[in-house]
Amino acid sequence: MPAPVLSGPQYLREGLKLVLGPGLRLFVLLPLTINLLLFGGLIYVALHQFGMWVDTFMPELPNWLSFLNYILWPLFVALVVLIMFFTFTMIANVIAAPFNGFLAEKVEVVLRGTDDFPTFSWGELAEMVPRTFSREMRKLGYFLPRAIGLFILSFIPTVNLIAAPLWLLFGVWMMAIQYIDYPADNHKMSWQDMLAWLRAKRWQSLSFGSIVYLVLLIPGVNVVMMPAAVAGATLFWVRERGAEALVVEKRRS
Template sequence: MRSLRDFGNGVGFFLQGVGWVARNGRWWLFGLIPAVIAFAVYVVALIVLGTNALSMAEFLTPFADSWSWREAFRVTVALALFLGGLALAVLTFAALTLTIGEPFYEKLSAKVDGVEEADGPPWWRTLPRSIKDSLVTLGYVLLFTVPLFFLGFIPVFGQTVVPVIGAAVSGFFLTVELSTLGMERRGMLRKDRFRLLRRNLPVSLGFGVVVFVLFLVPLVAVVAMPAAVAGAAMMVRDRLAP
């Protein structure tokens, strides 16, 4: 029961973020700029993937050349490739947007946190570390999502249990990315951030899963990104590392 309540609290932090940007429209517009840039990159990438998915499926399944139902099988593989690319886009959207817009979101997160931006090196000097952290997180994501991708072909189980597990995994790692600004402001290293989020898993999942579901809708992902950053700052400040 407590875990369910904590999950709801995680959802609540995102809603608080929505409320904050609704009251501070200038900051919401400020946070849209990097989200729009990242969205344009992903739109182009997904169009390319969609137009070449069937060719990729044929390349990956030469063993099916003699099958009477090879066309249906390859269409299924092509669809799975596109859906996998879409899921990966959702998972990495926050990381790319935060990387592109680190100066924007650092200011927004600090404003929500109610603190002045800490003195430190300029953002372009910390960019390599941010990219490294995002790549490490992406490695963890792939460690989970690749097996889930293949488990998705199992009848019934792949269409019921696997999506739920996938949403939980994706939600957790979205929380990892979005909470980075607030935790780094408190001097927390990557391993400490992971440990803290695992210790508060229901809250982390509640916040991340609702963001993941919303980010599945492309334009909603752009509009909701500033709110997600604001909500993550509140969650770190009020619950994870007060």
């Protein structure tokens, strides 16, 4: 059956159970190590630069409006958190992409009970690097123009009040794209076809992207949940594609 509209938490929860199982732990260790190093760097940078970045984004108000600083400050703190989080998450995913793609393969093998992918070898993993790197660059090509537009919007007085909500919505959509693209790419689905497929399942995709975005904002938890997000996205792919195949089969018969 197709997934319910708000199925994101269920997929992520099941994905976490899968990656903690004995059959997949080995394929989680490398991306987990990479995530630990990168998020350690994020915390270090945040501690040293956070206040300066908030001051940079905060608009300068005349004295008679100074009371608004108490209202605006939390909003711009949230804006900086969202920008920092999303930037470092994208970097982490670019570096970990081959391992995440391979993890998505192994999750699909567990789910389907059949292995249609090549047997694991370091050579196979190395061969995945150019393909997954190219796909990550395609994601960056999709992300950067929109992120730059939102970044510029953040500096426009008054208009920048909507920047944080827009960053949040864009981040949720990008989380769905980021993780569901791994199984889609393993099946050689083109970038445009993958986007069209996600748009056709917009609410299910946003539900999954929302819960992933939320848990990845939690320090410590985010390191473990990135592999779980790969597994959850693969569950999303297998079940939704399987449901579509059944619909097509019924129409033919």
